[in-house]
Amino acid sequence: MKTGSKTPTAGARKKTRWFYFRKNLPLTVMALPALILMVLFKYLPLSGIILAFKRYNIRDGIFGSAWNGFKNFEYLFRTKDAWIITRNTILYNFAFIVLDLIFAVTLAIILNELRQKRAAKVFQTIFMAPYFMSWVVVSFIAYSLLSVDDGFINRALGLEVTWYSQQAAWPFILIIFQIWKTIGYSTVMYLGAIVGISDDYYEAALMDGATKWQQIRYITLPALRGMMIILTILAIGRIFYADFGLFYQLPRNSGPLFPVTNVIDTYVFRALKENGNIGMAAAANLYQSLVGFILVVTSNFAVRKIDKDSALF
């Protein structure tokens, strides 16, 4: 933007290009390592997409293997489970996005309003802690709560519920654990944005006699809007990906729960772990990426229609 605003003098076009190159050289060099990594690890592997259309064998390699058309995609849509899996993936992720947004923003505002900054830090750390736990560890925490014989919940309430075969309970259990685990991370992002809001607004609001509630309603929330939109659009892009750990480890791969816990990632894992077909795995991934891409573009398009400045691109 800055460089474009200077109008180059006529007849010195070549010189100016060189001039700008020289001028931006330090920035270019600084960007280079990241760019190289991007190309190496994000763009080059894209050629592997052709595996989705191949009948892979080791001898002929990725590029030499025979073409297979769309056969690798068949198993994804083959069973009646196909729609259950798609439904679960999208509905759970939708619930996660909405709830995460609501809880994270609320929590960030509450933490920000805490008078004692030390207490705010302590709470923040506590909320953040589960984010660093692996799902395997969380699954054992859940098992110690939900186990039929020794589980804390059954013991405390004197119940004999076999939680790992109660379909109705699991949408809630999954959502609770997911929010519990990820809330700290999103909160920090919003908290960062809140801290960045200039105090001038609040001072001016105080002068005008705005209540705390009005300050939040008319200053904090509008200021967070951009952040919310970006994070949500990014989350929507991953709506077709399910957190494997959450859906596989937490329910302990319990068969009776499949109708409510089976998502695309777990289905692909179960289906392919016996025959380990790389082509079919690539097909599933391509399908997920494609749907994710379409969703991001559409939701961004929708945001543009409503408010051009808030759109991601």
Added chain:
Amino acid sequence: MKKRLAGMMLAAAMSVSLLAGCGGGGNDTPANSGEDGDIVTLKWYMSINPVYPDTEKVIEALNEYTREKIGVEIDYTVIANPDYKEKMPTMINSGDYFDICFTADWTTNYLQFAAKDAFLDLSELLPEYAGETYDFIPEELWKAATVDGKIYGVPSYKEMGWQSGIFVNSDMAQEYGIDLSTVKTLEDYTAVLAAVKEKSQAAGKEVIGISGLDFNLAVPYESLTGQPTLPGAYAVSDYGYFEDQDGVFNQYDTQEYMDYCTLVHDWYNNGYLSRDPVNYDSDTANRDNDFKNGNLFSYVISYAPGAAEAEVAKTGHGVEFIPLMSPLFETKNAMGGLLAVSAASEYPEKALEFINLLNTDEYVGTLIRHGIEGEHYTAVGEDRVDRTMGGTLDPADNGYDYTYGWQFGTPFNQKWDISYPENIEELFTEYNDSAITAPHIGFTLDNIPVETEIAAITSTVEEYGPALESGMVDPNEYIPKFLQALSDSGVDTLLDEVSAQLGE
């Protein structure tokens, strides 16, 4: 700068040739790789539990021996079973170099990688470079390991077949006055379970009667897909099950399946099982602990000779084995463990010579299982070892101890630990002689034409199988759902393909 680099490279080259010269001096067998005098380094990936801290020491001792004997050094990577299952296939798929790797039907799928040409066809090389092993391992086993007329791995020669049965805490049975000799089938076991429940409750304890229930272990059939949980069964007439079935059938769509599930569901309802058997079965550490402490009366296992004695040593109480069937030898049993040579290996002949040592050389066989004498075991007589070193070494503190170690190759031709019965090798012979050979031994399904169906069916079986077979859910409600889901997943296509490949 350039000069210095050249100098360094020269020095490096010289030291390499010097080292090679050293090793070559002690090489007393003619090297077959055509590189006389060179020590060949073989990269060996192994899957075994657990990974012992003294592994490096043992491999050093092994290398000392193999350098002399066959001019081979081993670059050994051992990975615990659960990780190996994930890592090795990825390494093979991504083309990482290795010479020897462990493979089976339960890890790093032998058939799949053989079909993908990841492993080398050994049929021609075997008699020449591993002649002793080739003669030592019975022909049926070779036949069963053969894929498309080619042998892609050296199978572990141990018990030939599988046999299911129940391990019972016999001390507890005696205490409760239960007569186990009447139990021949699972149905007979109902009375035992009832007695256990009644007696243990009277004693103020809550004892789980049985765990580990699995249809395929209770009602044997030949599994033509190589995976007992996948539909595609064939009746084995000696057992008297599935007599009404003709040809290849879906084992889940049988009266036997309904009867079995009904029986165990009754057990579940009567409180003979854990209240959450699926989770209970998956936590084997907890199960072993319960069995040891008398909170679990019995569990279903796949038996091998000497296993009951080992269990006695582990639990400290009496253990009786009640067989539910005679051993059955199927193609998949040859695939319980094999050592395969990579198709990309530069020294396949050397790799085979090494595998030959693992199978036939008593020093190597004992070293790789029991470790170094005086450090991990003491010798007892001519052909026994004591892993506790006369009671001074707690097995938990032993730095290297794969007592049975069949994953390294045959457990014969090595020294046995004294916890095994004196006549252990006879027990194996007896077991192998009593084994029933499945009608289609040597048949392996080429699953490429039905990959889509297998993917869908595998997922379906995992959804319904464990819950039904552990007795947790009502078969009258769930089996019809299960069958419908299987048929939606294309079970008929799979069965037709199996029949077609069988030529029936």
